[in-house]
Amino acid sequence: MSATTGAAIVGIGRTPYYFRGTSAPQTIYELIGKAVFAALEDAGLSIEDVDGLAFFAAGFDCGTIMEQLGIPELTFSHIVSGYGGGMAAILDLATMGVTTGRAKTVVCIGASQQVGRRLGQVLGNLTATPEMIFHRIAGLAGPGQALALSARRHMHRYGTRREAFGEVVMASRAAAATRDTALRRKSLTLDEYMASPMLADPLCRLDFCLETDGALAFVVTSAERAADLPQEPVHIAAAAQVATRDWGRAFFWLNQPDDAFTTAGAGAVAERLYGLAGIRPKDIDVALIYDHFSPLVIMQLEDYGFCGRGEGGPFVESGAIRLDGALPINPHGGHLSEGYVVGMTHIHEAVEQLRGTAVNQVFGARTALVTGGPAPVPMSAAILRNER
Amino acid sequence: MSARSICPDFASLEVAWDAWSKPFWQAASERTLVMPRCGACGTFRWPVGPFCPECHAQSVEWLPPGQGSIYSFTILPVPGAYPTAAPSWRVPVLVEFADAPGVRLVSVLIDAPLDAIAIGDVVEPDWRPAANAKVPVFRLAVG
Numbered sequence: 001m002s003a004t005t006g007a008a009i010v011g012i013g014r015t016p017y018y019f020r021g022t023s024a025p026q027t028i029y030e031l032i033g034k035a036v037f038a039a040l041e042d043a044g045l046s047i048e049d050v051d052g053l054a055f056f057a058a059g060f061d062c063g064t065i066m067e068q069l070g071i072p073e074l075t076f077s078h079i080v081s082g083y084g085g086g087m088a089a090i091l092d093l094a095t096m097g098v099t100t101g102r103a104k105t106v107v108c109i110g111a112s113q114q115v116g117r118r119l120g121q122v123l124g125n126l127t128a129t130p131e132m133i134f135h136r137i138a139g140l141a142g143p144g145q146a147l148a149l150s151a152r153r154h155m156h157r158y159g160t161r162r163e164a165f166g167e168v169v170m171a172s173r174a175a176a177a178t179r180d181t182a183l184r185r186k187s188l189t190l191d192e193y194m195a196s197p198m199l200a201d202p203l204c205r206l207d208f209c210l211e212t213d214g215a216l217a218f219v220v221t222s223a224e225r226a227a228d229l230p231q232e233p234v235h236i237a238a239a240a241q242v243a244t245r246d247w248g249r250a251f252f253w254l255n256q257p258d259d260a261f262t263t264a265g266a267g268a269v270a271e272r273l274y275g276l277a278g279i280r281p282k283d284i285d286v287a288l289i290y291d292h293f294s295p296l297v298i299m300q301l302e303d304y305g306f307c308g309r310g311e312g313g314p315f316v317e318s319g320a321i322r323l324d325g326a327l328p329i330n331p332h333g334g335h336l337s338e339g340y341v342v343g344m345t346h347i348h349e350a351v352e353q354l355r356g357t358a359v360n361q362v363f364g365a366r367t368a369l370v371t372g373g374p375a376p377v378p379m380s381a382a383i384l385r386n387e388r
Numbered sequence: 389m390s391a392r393s394i395c396p397d398f399a400s401l402e403v404a405w406d407a408w409s410k411p412f413w414q415a416a417s418e419r420t421l422v423m424p425r426c427g428a429c430g431t432f433r434w435p436v437g438p439f440c441p442e443c444h445a446q447s448v449e450w451l452p453p454g455q456g457s458i459y460s461f462t463i464l465p466v467p468g469a470y471p472t473a474a475p476s477w478r479v480p481v482l483v484e485f486a487d488a489p490g491v492r493l494v495s496v497l498i499d500a501p502l503d504a505i506a507i508g509d510v511v512e513p514d515w516r517p518a519a520n521a522k523v524p525v526f527r528l529a530v531g
Contacts, residue, residue, distance in 0.1 A: 128401075128402075128403075128404055129404055130404050130405050130406045130408075130409045130435065131435045133403055133404055133405075134435075134493065134494045134495060135494065136401065137396075137398070137401070137494075137495050137496060137523055137524075137525075138480035138481070138494045138495055138496050139396065139464060139478045139480050139496060140480050140494065145462060145464060145480065148462035149460040149461065149462055149480070149482050149494075150460070152460045152461065152462065152507070153459070153460045153507070156460070156507045197465070198463065198465065199464070199465070200462045200463070200464055201462055201463035201464075202462075203462075245441070254482055254492060254494050255434055255435075255490075255491055255492050257490070
């Protein structure tokens with residue numbers, strides 16, 4: 001029997017997506033403001049209605065948002081810790097806020113601006129602490145370089161092929177081709193994929209997602225109140241965050257137990273999420289899978305139970321993740337082709353799919369999965385559903 | 389002949405350590421690789437920290453970890469001196485040890501033929517000078 005939380009997404013807004021660094025001279029607060037005002041307009045609400053914020057720790061703060069956007073008063077303001085793994089937990093926080101009466105209207109915010117810095121080199125920019133000095137010695141400057149170690153181990157253990165990584169990228173490009181919002185829209189052949197230069201063998205340049213500037217916002221309120229607002233409500237059927245010791249700091253640690261090393265670290269959050277929602281993987285109509293690096297998509301498909309452990313490569317090579325496949329994933333082109341705003345574009349696409357207004361609409365979609373990215377704990381994910 | 393991985397220059401690297409990791413770097417200064425094992429329950433932990441995550445004891449003994457082998461690796465292009473110069477290749481390597489179960493050390497594999505590196509290959513530590521320490525790197529074992 002399926003369940004729901006009693007919270008719903010009633011408004012969505014976003015800025016255009018910009019190649020890394022090109023959103024200047026706008027500040028990150030200007031980007032956030034544009035996304036928030038757009039989401040409130042979509043919801044038929046105003047800034048005075050906002051009494052809660054939930055966001056992801058990424059270089060902005062509550063006080064400045066209130067000051068610049070003119071929010072009079074908040075009774076709920078919470079930040080998800082960690083990295084992209086926790087991003088879907090903004091919906092968990094918002095649900096907590098509106099279902100406990102702490103707030104009536106929570107705005108979830110995610111934003112990224114990379115002027116003078118790059119997320120792709122975040123490890124290299126960190127101070128070489130006693131815990132991190134060996135990453136510096138090794139030369140692991142970014143998450144993709146460290147996750148290449150997981151990808152190679154997955155290939156070694158399960159026989160996963162580069163063709164599978166290529167299929168993830170090609171499927172993403174095929175989806176992005178029809179979207180004005182996508183930064184990479186040119187179709188891609190396997191030969192072109194294989195000719196792409198290696199950046200962290202076995203990962204080539206095309207296995208790395210975009211680095212994007214942009215902001216997105218989502219308005220969450222109670223399901224009861226959602227019924228009186230203009231948009232068709234998208235219910236938060238379940239949202240969960242789970243941190244497990246055997247995943248820990250992930251690519252910052254590299255000492256995960258052997259069985260965890262070749263996963264995306266999402267097994268525990270997947271189990272909790274399906275339990276909360278009262279559904280199973282086969283009930284998911286469209287999946288928004290955090291695609292910062294293509295091999296990690298394959299590992300997440302295993303973690304979320306869409307195929308067996310080690311079978312992710314053959315699963316994607318079968319065509320299953322295409323728009324017309326058994327499990328359409330990332331019909332917006334995802335982080336690999338549309339834009340990368342730490343997972344927020346996946347929530348946006350899930351809402352459009354469930355409103356029935358997506359550019360690449362999955363016909364009859366009722367249930368969508370959104371996953372946070374393989375990164376240091378907490379890991380998070382959400383299941384959204386419409387009323388059809 | 390296959391290209392070989394580089395040995396980075398660590399001369400300007402300031403190694404950071406704390407009270408718990410200092411014994412590692414003291415042994416390293418004598419070109420000796422040691423890894424930390426819980427003095428109470430015998431579980432290795434890495435990176436070393438103030439508590440054993442299994443039994444919460446604090447005492448640590450430092451032991452030779454035994455034969456190292458490649459758990460995984462990647463190959464990174466290092467840009468040439470000029471934009472048009474061919475890259476050289478740096479090989480981050482994750483090493484596991486026969487006598488230190490459950491822990492892995494990430495460093496760099498030096499002077500290895502790029503097309504002959506494989507998971508499971510036996511490696512040996514070597515040492516390179518940093519600003520304030522000797523840094524462990526690895527080579528493929530001979531024979």
